[in-house]
Amino acid sequence: xxxxNVFVDLPQGVKSKIDIRSNNKxxxxxxxxxxxxxxxxxxxxxxxxxxxxxxxxxxxxxxxQKRYFVRSIVYLSIFIISFLLMLPFLVSIRSSLWExxxxxQIEDDILYDQYLINGLNTNxxxxxxxxxxxxxxxxxxxxxxxxxxxxSLFGIAQRFNTxxxxxxxxxxxxxxxxxxxxxxxxxxxxxxxxxxxRRGDNLSKIASKxxxxxxxxxxxxxxxSSIIRKGEKIFIPNATLSNWERAVALGNIFxxxxxxxxxxxxxxxxDPFTGKIAYHPGIDLANRTGTPIYAAQFGRVIFVGRRxxxxxxxxxxxxxxxxxxYGHLSSILVRKxxxxxxxxxIGRMGNTGRSTGPHLHFEIHQNGKLVNPxxxxxxxx
Numbered sequence: 393x394x395x396x397n398v399f400v401d402l403p404q405g406v407k408s409k410i411d412i413r414s415n416n417k418x419x420x421x422x423x424x425x426x427x428x429x430x431x432x433x434x435x436x437x438x439x440x441x442x443x444x445x446x447x448x449x450x451x452x453x454x455x456x457q458k459r460y461f462v463r464s465i466v467y468l469s470i471f472i473i474s475f476l477l478m479l480p481f482l483v484s485i486r487s488s489l490w491e492x493x494x495x496x497q498i499e500d501d502i503l504y505d506q507y508l509i510n511g512l513n514t515n516x517x518x519x520x521x522x523x524x525x526x527x528x529x530x531x532x533x534x535x536x537x538x539x540x541x542x543x544s545l546f547g548i549a550q551r552f553n554t555x556x557x558x559x560x561x562x563x564x565x566x567x568x569x570x571x572x573x574x575x576x577x578x579x580x581x582x583x584x585x586x587x588x589x590r591r592g593d594n595l596s597k598i599a600s601k602x603x604x605x606x607x608x609x610x611x612x613x614x615x616x617s618s619i620i621r622k623g624e625k626i627f628i629p630n631a632t633l634s635n636w637e638r639a640v641a642l643g644n645i646f647x648x649x650x651x652x653x654x655x656x657x658x659x660x661x662x663d664p665f666t667g668k669i670a671y672h673p674g675i676d677l678a679n680r681t682g683t684p685i686y687a688a689q690f691g692r693v694i695f696v697g698r699r700x701x702x703x704x705x706x707x708x709x710x711x712x713x714x715x716x717x718y719g720h721l722s723s724i725l726v727r728k729x730x731x732x733x734x735x736x737x738i739g740r741m742g743n744t745g746r747s748t749g750p751h752l753h754f755e756i757h758q759n760g761k762l763v764n765p766x767x768x769x770x771x772x773x
Contacts, residue, residue, distance in 0.1 A: 532612045532627055534562065534578040539571045545642075552579045557633045560641040561586035568642050584612075584629040589620050602631035636711065646688035646769045647734060649718060650741060650752045652677030654771055658764045664748050674717070674755035675765045681722055681750040683741035687732045688716050688754075688769065696728050702753060703745020706738050712758070719753035720745050 535552060545568045549556045558580040560568055571577075587598065595618050599606045609615070613626045620626070632638075639645040656676035663670040687708060694715075695707035702719035706726060709715055722742025732738060743750045756763040 532629075533581045535581060537577045537579050539573055539575045539577060541573055543571060545571065548577065548579060552581060554580050555583040555632070556642075557585050557631075557638065558583055560633065560638070565641050580627065582629055584627055585631045585633060586625050587628050587631070589622050589624045589626065591622050593620065593622075594618070595620060598626075598628065602628050604628055604630060640712070644768075644770065645714075646716070646756065646765070647686070648677075648769050648771050649688045649716070649754050650677050650679065650683055650685050652679035652683065652741070652752065655751060657766065658762070665746065673762055674719075674753055675771075676751045676753055677771070678749065678751040679741055681740075681742055683750075683752075684737055685718055685721060685739040685741055685752055687734055687736045687738050688756075689714070690734045691716070691732060693726050693728050693730045693732065693738075696724050696726060698745070701746030703747065704739070704742065705745075708732065708738075714763075715757040717753075717755040717757070719755075720747045720751060722750075 537548060537552075539548075545556050545559060545565075549559055556568065559565070559577060562578045562580055587602075595606050595609060595615075598604075599609055606618075608629055609626065610618070612629050615626075633641070636645070654675060655678045656672055658672060658675055660669055661672050662668070685706075689708075689710045691708040691710040691714075693706065694709045695705065697705065699705040699719070702717070704719075704721040704724055706718045706721065706724055707715060708718075718739060720742055721739040721744065723740045724738070725740070726732060726738045741750055741752050747753075754765055756765050756768055
């Protein structure tokens with residue numbers, strides 16, 4: 393035992409009791425420390441539970457942030473899709489509002505202007521009816537006319553104050569130069585052409601092509617709406633045929649390929665070599681060797697060279713499926729693939745191939761079928 397600076401030896405029994413007491417005190421202290429630690433842990437757990445209840449835990453915040461981000465993406469996607477779906481509708485609404493606010497543009501039409509002016513004049517107080525000349529829109533009519541001896545297409549057109557194009561399209565003439573006596577023609581009472589509606593046509597497109605107002609076309613044809621159907625025929629006032637269409641109708645689509653004497657026509661004849669009856673697929677024009685040969689119509693050269701009994705030959709391809717053949721030439725002045733104009737020199741007359749003398753053998757084909765050249769060409773002699 394230690395007291396102050398004096399050390400006293402205690403009995404063995406007393407020492408053991410003191411040690412036991414000190415050990416018990418140490419155990420009590422440890423127990424108290426352990427209990428305190430448990431209490432602290434419980435308080436920490438309670439605090440954490442309280443924080444979780446009030447939404448302050450880090451895990452809760454992270455989960456909320458993730459949910460907010462996902463919801464934002466979903467809402468944004470829905471908005472974008474809705475906007476894209478509504479865009480055409482919004483554009484149509486905007487265009488309709490623009491059309492309502494846009495100034496009205498009226499086509500210049502002298503007939504309509506005069507018609508409206510006279511209509512107003514007749515309704516003015518103090519103006520008596522009959523004092524003002526009523527201006528009526530021209531009414532379209534087809535007049536029947538029987539062809540007489542001495543008539544020509546041009547003469548008939550002048551008599552009825554119309555055009556040859558109007559008569560050609562009204563009667564679908566293919567060779568207007570040759571009018572049969574007593575044939576009945578339908579003559580329009582105004583210039584213009586008949587037009588057959590094709591796939592994809594509309595009044596605006598047709599009016600723009602022929603430089604005619606839509607109002608005029610609608611009035612002349614008594615159209616109640618702008619709807620037109622494929623195959624229908626309408627009359628287009630003041631319109632004209634193209635040069636090619638007019639040439640086809642007048643039977644003047646091809647010019648004479650050479651100057652010469654007509655020695656053989658198309659059809660059956662006696663073959664000059666065999667003496668037997670055989671079919672002649674074209675016409676023969678005889679003249680001196682070296683006589684110029686011209687392209688009957690503009691086109692492209694598809695063959696040059698020798699071709700069996702035709703001898704030296706040139707073949708041209710033209711629009712609308714037409715093909716012309718020039719045979720028995722002495723010389724060829726064009727090459728394959730070359731584009732030639734109507735009346736352009738393409739060769740010279742000769743006596744090559746199966747021939748009895750200098751001449752031109754001339755053929756016309758359309759879509760693979762023979763056409764009589766005398767119905768398409770005026771022969772110059």
